[in-house]
Amino acid sequence: MEVTIIEDQFILKTKVFFNNQSLQYLKKITGSRALIVSDSIMETLGYLQEVIDYLQESGITSTVFTGVRPDPDVSIIADGLKLYRESGADVLVAIGGGSAIDTAKGILYFERKFESTEGKEMPKPLFIAIPSTSGTGSEVTDFSVITSEGEKVVIIDEFIAPDIAILDSTCIQHVPQRVVADTGIDVLVHAIEAYVSTKATDFTDALCEKSIKLIFENLETFFKDSKNTQARDRVLNASCIAGMAFTNTGLGINHSLAHAFGGTFHISHGRSNALLLDAVIEFNANLGGSADGYAADRYAKLAEVLKLPARTRREGTVNFMLALKRLKKSLKVEDNIRSLGINQSEFEDALEQLAETALLDRCTPTNPRQPSKQDLIRIYQKCY
């Protein structure tokens, strides 16, 4: 008899603590030794010491790894892994942006692989993620993005999802304005791609709609005034909420294209996503054609969420795109890739390879419209 396996599910493995005092939750952690993974800016800003002190109050001694760099390379993971083994940690704390959290996830992922080749089952340390950008949502996802030989590789594995996320918006008050814009747009793209994903459900829709509303209502305010605690809290929440959605739905070609482009031209993840967003929506919704399929319907629903006219799928999609453009303008995001100073012939020469890489990216299968390599090249060209 054939057995049907029901795969529809919504999973959230991470316990989330939030408000601008929540870092103090570290005083209540159970464990004996911690490895803290971070980049040097967390040390400069004093957050690292706060973490060490709070853990000390729980009776936990800390070893610190501050070797994280943006878009972490496998060599950084290897350095962190060495320290992890030496430290004998039963608690792993990542404090920083997506790069720090993904480095900690990389350490977990590769250590488990090594141990399993030796026939051992790795005991998972208590994994705590404290985002200092808002953000990647990495504090609640089972995704990690690691650079290997110049290419961004997406790892997806339940084992690397944090056990605890601490959202303390005091940690994001000194984020440079450009990074606020980049990471804020990244949140939007996570929520949008999760909403139009082939794996979207009622559960993830609710999260995406809320996240998108929070970003539209608060990102510009936070961008202009990082002392506005209310806006800061809301944007950090939006980032985490979008993470809860996309860890269940996967993402789409906006991310696939951004991984390949950002990895090659060293453009930040959020900015890469921002510059590709309009052309990706146009492609997914088939605005050049009938504009009446699934993706156009979903974008039009998002227009309704923002109370924009959406009498037809095309009208809704166009109005949603216009709202996104206005928001990006207010965050001083460039209009196109050319404005970043990337040379045209260098860009053209890279296109074949970029499109091939993007096609194979782990975010592509859940995109609402399956692209060809030529489609992806055309999207890149449109964004230049």
Ligand SMILES: NC(=O)c1ccc[n+]([C@@H]2O[C@H](COP(=O)([O-])OP(=O)(O)OC[C@H]3O[C@@H](n4cnc5c(N)ncnc54)[C@H](O)[C@@H]3O)[C@@H](O)[C@H]2O)c1
């Ligand atoms: N795992 C996931 O689910 C996921 C999702 C999206 C993106 N990513 C990956 O995450 C990485 C990007 O992460 P990000 O956008 O958070 O940036 P990031 O971690 O690379 O940090 C960007 C810059 O901001 C600085 N910074 C971070 N926090 C700061 C603070 N509080 N104050 C001042 N400066 C601060 C960092 O030192 C760095 O120079 C990319 O590699 C991307 O591919 C992962």
Ligand SMILES: [Zn+2]
């Ligand atoms: Zn992203």
